[in-house]
Amino acid sequence: MTALALREWEVVCNAGDLVAGSGVCALVRGIQVAIFYLPQLENPVFALDNHDPIGGANVLSRGIVGDLGGELVIASPLYKQHFNLRTGACVERDDVAVPVYRARLEGDEVLIALPT
Amino acid sequence: MGSKKIVVVGNGMVGHHLVKSLVQTGANCAITVIGEEPRPAYDRVHLSEVFAGREPGELSLVSRETYQQWQVDAHFGDPVSGIDRAAKQVTTRGGHTFAYDKLVLATGSYPFVPAVRGADHKRCMTYRTIDDLGEIKSKAADSRVGTVVGGGLLGLECANALKNLGLQTHVVEFAPDLMGVQLDEGGSRMLRRKVEGLDVTVHTGKNTQRIGPGSGCALRMDFADESHLETDMVVFSAGIRPRDDLARACGLKVGERGGIVIDYRCKTSDTDIFAIGECALFGGRIYGLVAPGYRMAEAVVQQLAGEDGVFSGADMSTRLKLLGVDVGSIGDTHARTPGSIACVFSDERQESYQRLVTTADGKKLLGAVLVGNCEQYDTLLQYHLNGIDLPDEPSSLILPAAGETPTLGMAALPKTATICSCHNVTKGALLTAMDDGCCSFADVKSATAASTGCGGCAAMVKNLVDEELSRRGVVVDRSICEHFPHTRQELYHLASVGEVRSFDAMIAAHGKGMGCDICKPAIASIMASLWNEHVLAKPHVGLQDTNDTFLANMQKDGTYSVVPRIAGGEITPDKLIVLGEVAKKYNLYTKITGGQRIDLFGARVGQLPAIWAELVAAGFETGHAYGKALRTIKSCVGSSWCRYGVQDSVAMAIYLENRYKGLRAPHKLKSAVSGCTRECAEAQSKDFGVIATENGWNLYVCGNGGMKPRHADLFATDLDDETLVRYIDRFLMFYVRTGERLQRTSVWMENLEGGIDYLRAVVIDDKLGIAAQLEAQMAHLVGTYQCEWKAVLEDPAKIRRFRQFVNSDKQDSGVVFVREREQVRPARAEERLHLVESVE
């Protein structure tokens, strides 16, 4: 199990590339991945697809991170809908969601696991 | 299946309402809809908004897909050409036949074109459909003068459209008065006055006899009185005629002057055929409004569902804004009811006219005409519809308030009172929705459909919801968001008194949780107003909306626009050339903004630093188009060039813009300086506006353009330069301290207790004793100004933020441009598909 899961992880950038309390975007095998960094949390990195399904542009990494009703969310910079950082669900519309990718910080390395 | 076959002819507003209601009742029917127009039903009532910039697609009431989901068999673009009542089937022009058990005719009406020689010229048009609209638009493109024949409701609406298209507009009416059906003579006269004031030429009592080629214009209209008018196009809007040709051909009973005769069950002379909407004649009249049509449709739906549904006539009261003039007409406007008496208030100076028609005892309202001021429309309509007893002195309802004008509180209305006549929603239904848990205007709106039609009832519905909420003891929470139990003003105060310098410290001390996209930018703005640190300095990163983070405005495709400051709108040829060269080099779309500067669109995030490096090198600074900050100070040419200028408005605008540039505020700030009272810089629509006088400057405050325009208030007169600047300093800082999040100065003023007098007391008389503080704070902000872009370019750590991808130099493949009028623009979804396909 673990061996299989591990094989998918890949290093995409360094901790220094992240911005505390905000997001950046990485290109991982052709997929735009928005990576958010909340250093105060035990698992401080989150990865979502960068595409805003409502605004229709690749911009989620450039939104504002926050919490709503106890859930971590990213607000799209285009029309301000919120997407759950852990599940990708859209708070305002239950018919849309963005893909979530597994992400973790190991030492200085940021690792992402895309679905195979 | 045994389900009843229902065929609906016509897919206009009423035909569609029938189908929708029928589907919603769940009745066991197989529904077929046949529409002549090439598209499914759309909102004809708001057709004119397309001239004001709305997309025709937005008017759509339903899509083909929705009909499919509803299992409605819909056919468009192929009209029904015959009805065979014996065989119970209809045939279309394309040769298709459809059998029915029950047939509903909802064929609407067509615009009446009087018998005028030459009316078939290709520059003569009518106005009813989306296709007509396209036609009018394309003809208007090469016209200078446009004429509407018909001074009724639709005619004036059409005149408005022509004006919007930039034409010199005429209205030609056969009758002696405008809107003679809805208004009495006095109301009509006032309307005419107002319409003429808007540069629309009105010709009444004109009988058009012939339209032929013109000499100065494309056409010449000749009237019976031997006068004539030159025009480039003509739109006929001289009334409607019911489309009863199908009914006529198959022997159904029609009225003498047209219209398919129906009874109170909306049945025609054939029990299996109904007629509804504008094609139907009920009680000798055609109802040319959409709400009565909806009521007819509902009556038919009830019967098809096996219940008893009746139509018993409908109220024809209307309220509209024609050419920006408020007009309201209720009930018996002409005082035709025997024994009725009228009371009129007419003020030519204010251009407002009001007339009440009451019963002889003055107890009940029979009708009303309102022109120029419709504030009392809702109240009067309720008196009329619900037969509520009028106050002892009915005239108090229309006389300008010496004291209080009695408005009819929602509490006074019976539960049966109809609040939304488009969707027939009563006060009772709204209250029930609130009982069931709706606790905002938006909730109530989506639960009941109230105010989703013409929107005329929105204010009433909102009032009712507010009154009810406060009656039910619901306290309206003014907290900025869930993280801070404070208003912006309170937060500003807390941050200032406690000298809090970061968001983290703020939330630790006064809030909870992590913050969100509401409180983070708001507090960032407060920090900027107080301490003026760079917006991208470490503690403030991540707080800003994307526009502030990247110091540029995000566009729909994720690219950004670049707006350098062009203070006062003055720019040297050399700088213009630089803008052109930069735009060319980075392939940016270039446009002159409404704020007297130049916007360069389509920059990718990674290109921003390079673009700005070139601009900064050429002496440009950031224009703060992205910030809740001072935007532009427009100027007119003023005394240096203009023969009327009395002061140097350009110099003053540039001075003020440089003084306040970068100032962060609750919302954006705009200003203008005009060189004389002709006011070419439009200073009276600005947050603060300055107009030159012989002796100095007049200062105006709290104006607004935009969504809800507000004329600025004259604040102080004949100020010298120094006093002017001192007052503006104080005014701005006081707003920055006390405004709510995203509250422009106009709304701030509307909510300021004591209004303009209080503001004068604070700013001019220093009533609160804070003037020195306000000035000192402004001096601090002016003194610590830095061009945010210049600062970014000097700091490699900040430049790193502007990377498309942290691990690659590739570009965002989602950004796709096409060329239009020699420049780029983002590809639309359909073009994008095509482009991607052709690339792959």
Ligand code: SRM
């Ligand atoms: C570029 C420009 C249109 C143009 O091409 O002319 C423009 C573009 C935008 N305006 Fe505007 N407005 C522009 C002049 C205006 C004007 C006219 C003026 O300033 O003389 C007005 C009415 C005047 C006023 O504000 O009182 C105007 C009233 C608005 C409003 C409504 C504000 C209100 O209080 O009613 C918004 C929405 C808002 O701010 O919440 C808005 C918002 C916007 C936004 C920010 C919408 C958005 O979020 O994308 C647009 C971003 C532009 C960009 O990316 O650069 N824009 N906008 C104009 C830029 C002027 C400039 O040089 O800075």
Ligand SMILES: Cc1cc2nc3c(=O)[nH]c(=O)nc-3n(C[C@H](O)[C@H](O)[C@H](O)COP(=O)(O)OP(=O)(O)OC[C@H]3O[C@@H](n4cnc5c(N)ncnc54)[C@H](O)[C@@H]3O)c2cc1C
């Ligand atoms: C510019 C404009 C502004 C208006 N403003 C207002 C307003 O502010 N308030 C208000 O209450 N009303 C307003 N109206 C009137 C309102 O639009 C009508 O009352 C309403 O559309 C009537 O609906 P209907 O379905 O009866 O007719 P329509 O909406 O005209 O629909 C009839 C449809 O049937 C089709 N049809 C006709 N014959 C056939 C056939 N043989 N086979 C198949 N299809 C056929 C027609 O092509 C048409 O699509 C306005 C109208 C216009 C044109």
Ligand code: SF4
């Ligand atoms: S926000 Fe301003 S610029 Fe954008 S579409 Fe509306 S009016 Fe035009």
Ligand code: FES
């Ligand atoms: S009255 Fe038209 S939407 Fe309510």
